[in-house]
Amino acid sequence: MTTTNSRYTISIYSENNIGLLNRVSSIFLKRHVNIVSFSTSQSEIPNVFRFVIVVKVTEEQVKKLVQQIEKQIDVIRAYYHTDEETIYMESALYKVKSSYLFEERKIQNIIKESHATIVTVSPEFFVISKTGFRQETEKLREDLAPYGLLQFVRSGRISVTKAPMGISQLLNEFNNKNNS
Amino acid sequence: MKQDSTIRITGAEAVIRCLLEEDADLIYGYPGGAIMPIYDEIYKFQDQIQHVLTRHEQGATHAAQGFARTSGKVGIAMATSGPGATNLITGIADAQIDSTPMVCITGQVASHLLGSDAFQETDIIGISTPVTKWNYQITKASEIPEIMAKAFYIAKSGRPGPVLIDITKDAQFDTFDFKYEKCTGVRSYQPTPSLDNDQVTAAAEAINAAKKPMIVWGQGVILGEAEKEFKAFVEQSGIPAVWTILGLSALPTQHPLNMGMVGMHGNYGPNMLTNECDVLIAIGMRFDDRVTGNLATYAKQAKVVHLEIDPAEVNKNVKADYPVLANCKESLSALTALVKHKELVDWKAEFSKYMETEIEQVISKDTRPTKEGLTMGESIVAINNATGSDAVIVTDVGQHQMIACRYAEFIRSKSNVTSGGLGTMGFALPAALGAKMGAPDRHVVAVIGDGGYQMTIQELGTIFQTKAAVKIVVLNNDYLGMVRQWQQLFFDRRYASTEMTNPDFVTIAKGYHIPAQRVTKREELQEAVNEMIATEGPYFLEICVEKEDNVFPMIPTGASVSDVRLS
Numbered sequence: 001m002t003t004t005n006s007r008y009t010i011s012i013y014s015e016n017n018i019g020l021l022n023r024v025s026s027i028f029l030k031r032h033v034n035i036v037s038f039s040t041s042q043s044e045i046p047n048v049f050r051f052v053i054v055v056k057v058t059e060e061q062v063k064k065l066v067q068q069i070e071k072q073i074d075v076i077r078a079y080y081h082t083d084e085e086t087i088y089m090e091s092a093l094y095k096v097k098s099s100y101l102f103e104e105r106k107i108q109n110i111i112k113e114s115h116a117t118i119v120t121v122s123p124e125f126f127v128i129s130k131t132g133f134r135q136e137t138e139k140l141r142e143d144l145a146p147y148g149l150l151q152f153v154r155s156g157r158i159s160v161t162k163a164p165m166g167i168s169q170l171l172n173e174f175n176n177k178n179n180s
Numbered sequence: 181m182k183q184d185s186t187i188r189i190t191g192a193e194a195v196i197r198c199l200l201e202e203d204a205d206l207i208y209g210y211p212g213g214a215i216m217p218i219y220d221e222i223y224k225f226q227d228q229i230q231h232v233l234t235r236h237e238q239g240a241t242h243a244a245q246g247f248a249r250t251s252g253k254v255g256i257a258m259a260t261s262g263p264g265a266t267n268l269i270t271g272i273a274d275a276q277i278d279s280t281p282m283v284c285i286t287g288q289v290a291s292h293l294l295g296s297d298a299f300q301e302t303d304i305i306g307i308s309t310p311v312t313k314w315n316y317q318i319t320k321a322s323e324i325p326e327i328m329a330k331a332f333y334i335a336k337s338g339r340p341g342p343v344l345i346d347i348t349k350d351a352q353f354d355t356f357d358f359k360y361e362k363c364t365g366v367r368s369y370q371p372t373p374s375l376d377n378d379q380v381t382a383a384a385e386a387i388n389a390a391k392k393p394m395i396v397w398g399q400g401v402i403l404g405e406a407e408k409e410f411k412a413f414v415e416q417s418g419i420p421a422v423w424t425i426l427g428l429s430a431l432p433t434q435h436p437l438n439m440g441m442v443g444m445h446g447n448y449g450p451n452m453l454t455n456e457c458d459v460l461i462a463i464g465m466r467f468d469d470r471v472t473g474n475l476a477t478y479a480k481q482a483k484v485v486h487l488e489i490d491p492a493e494v495n496k497n498v499k500a501d502y503p504v505l506a507n508c509k510e511s512l513s514a515l516t517a518l519v520k521h522k523e524l525v526d527w528k529a530e531f532s533k534y535m536e537t538e539i540e541q542v543i544s545k546d547t548r549p550t551k552e553g554l555t556m557g558e559s560i561v562a563i564n565n566a567t568g569s570d571a572v573i574v575t576d577v578g579q580h581q582m583i584a585c586r587y588a589e590f591i592r593s594k595s596n597v598t599s600g601g602l603g604t605m606g607f608a609l610p611a612a613l614g615a616k617m618g619a620p621d622r623h624v625v626a627v628i629g630d631g632g633y634q635m636t637i638q639e640l641g642t643i644f645q646t647k648a649a650v651k652i653v654v655l656n657n658d659y660l661g662m663v664r665q666w667q668q669l670f671f672d673r674r675y676a677s678t679e680m681t682n683p684d685f686v687t688i689a690k691g692y693h694i695p696a697q698r699v700t701k702r703e704e705l706q707e708a709v710n711e712m713i714a715t716e717g718p719y720f721l722e723i724c725v726e727k728e729d730n731v732f733p734m735i736p737t738g739a740s741v742s743d744v745r746l747s
Contacts, residue, residue, distance in 0.1 A: 067492035
């Protein structure tokens with residue numbers, strides 16, 4: 001097994017219980033593993049939540065992390081995947097002074113070339129959004145930085161896997177077993 | 181829906197009815213403001229449920245653990261919010277790492293006060309999360325039956341563990357229509373993996389091909405109630421078997437294939453031969469660092485078969501060539517049907533050879549000393565003699581614990597109660613009370629050091645009040661002996677804060693009206709132990725032992741199992 005650190009995306013399907021976030025994060029804390037990115041939302045299944053957590057660790061470490069996560073009572077299933085096995089992206093928001101939009105030609109070009117979207121424009125500021133890979137949102141941030149970013153924020157990674165997950169099937173099997 | 185048996189009751193009464201539904205009629209606990217409605221129901225139900233008032237909430241958890249370990253049932257500990265709840269944490273952490281089924285119930289401030297820093301409010305859910313198998317905060321009375329049922333199911337199924345249920349005071353007061361259904365499954369939780377026959381076949385082939393196989397068993401055999409299946413497997417295969425500290429007593433000490441203990445203070449042969457066996461069959465154990473020593477040099481030559489119920493333990497510390505995931509009760513039966521019997525005469529002779537060396541260099545000095553001072557080893561032998569090797573031995577943590585586990589003899593399972601994984605000093609006295617209540621017909625002997633004894637010495641009050649016939653033996657060397665041993669061996673005898681100026685323990689016990697005696701001479705020892713065992717009710721015996729004796733064999737931290745030292 002490789003001993004070098006790689007980027008892995010951990011996907012967790014879970015019940016939506018108060019405290020589960022704490023339980024999951026304590027697994028990383030206990031092993032002194034830093035979370036690179038974290039996001040959580042409703043999944044494709046009603047009342048089932050999905051966590052997407054990115055870590056940079058060895059494969060052996062990520063395996064053990066996933067085993068410990070899956071062991072938690074309220075976790076239905078946990079997986080880990082490499083970047084190649086997933087479709088992933090991040091979103092970023094950039095807030096800039098409105099005067100630049102009209103006075104600096106270059107800004108208009110930057111926005112056009114980056115395929116970013118203007119979300120809102122007001123007399124004082126405008127907000128643009130960009131969705132894509134880290135290097136794309138990062139490049140836009142670097143390009144806009146000289147003009148004074150009033151605010152910048154980037155979301156955690158969201159991702160879906162190329163392979164099927166089979167969670168619905170798992171839950172159906174449980175229901176069938178318990179009803180029979 | 182069936183319309184039977186709903187009754188309108190308070191949340192507090194519901195908690196008691198849930199406990200009774202789960203056959204849990206013994207609670208260890210300590211009352212306080214936020215749990216008073218439940219205590220009021222304990223009062224009303226006192227003809228059906230027994231509450232034992234420990235003298236500290238930590239004592240309640242250890243007593244519940246002791247009860248669970250000897251009875252096989254779920255232990256119950258109860259406390260109020262805030263400090264009551266935080267005082268449970270050490271026992272919960274101990275139960276988590278030693279897989280002890282326990283349900284802890286804590287009171288909490290009323291739900292409208294949550295987060296307001298109210299009097300005795302603490303985030304016990306947040307605090308207990310890393311050390312519980314599951315926890316949940318109830319804020320509505322109507323949640324109580326389902327959550328309590330789930331708590332019991334989770335605590336005792338699969339790999340057991342502690343569950344904490346925090347109940348706000350308003351949820352205890354509110355009324356609702358109560359109806360109880362036992363929990364039979366949780367969709368996000370698979371307690372026991374289903375046995376894979378291919379894994380069994382592969383493991384059996386590896387075992388059958390082995391020339392020098394060795395079994396290492398742990399507490400999984402006891403938790404899985406698989407002692408019979410385990411013995412059948414050992415006898416069918418003819419393979420020498422060694423134990424981890426928590427596996428102790430699952431196979432009788434005198435069984436010809438019981439070769440002793442592995443680990444830091446384990447037996448010479450089992451440790452040395454771990455690095456010579458060709459197939460290592462691990463059963464219900466988790467390769468704790470105190471068992472393996474340096475992992476880089478642990479059993480590298482061996483193929484590893486690992487029978488385990490918890491998938492997260494497989495490949496965690498030691499790579500399993502042949503994992504068999506299941507309750508070992510099931511996997512052992514399947515495996516026994518496929519393994520061939522072997523005599524393994526030469527291989528077993530190697531264990532005997534190492535044992536002869538150990539007897540000569542260590543055991544005889546420990547158990548049949550010729551020097552003046554009393555030893556811990558001869559004290560344990562005296563207990564064996566007085567109880568016909570059939571006592572429940574409850575130990576604390578340190579030198580006395582290692583000596584007791586090395587020399588105590590057992591003929592029945594569930595007889596060794598100790599704090600293994602967490603190493604909690606102060607465990608033994610309250611745990612012995614619980615152990616006695618879980619096995620009322622058996623002799624229960626607590627063997628404790630003078631340090632750990634003083635960490636929960638207040639539970640003498642509980643023992644006195646319940647009149648539980650706990651036999652308390654303090655092996656007093658006026659030191660924190662194990663730390664002192666390490667200071668001697670690894671810190672050039674700089675005895676930093678390990679010497680203790682102790683009180684008169686006999687007087688203290690007598691203050692609690694517990695008959696007590698002190699032994700300082702060899703010729704008094706056996707008679708004093710006999711008297712202790714023969715006395716009805718609790719008894720305290722202080723045995724003053726040699727101050728600076730060390731426990732050997734020993735594997736220094738970070739060393740290989742085959743670097744085990746005899747002196």
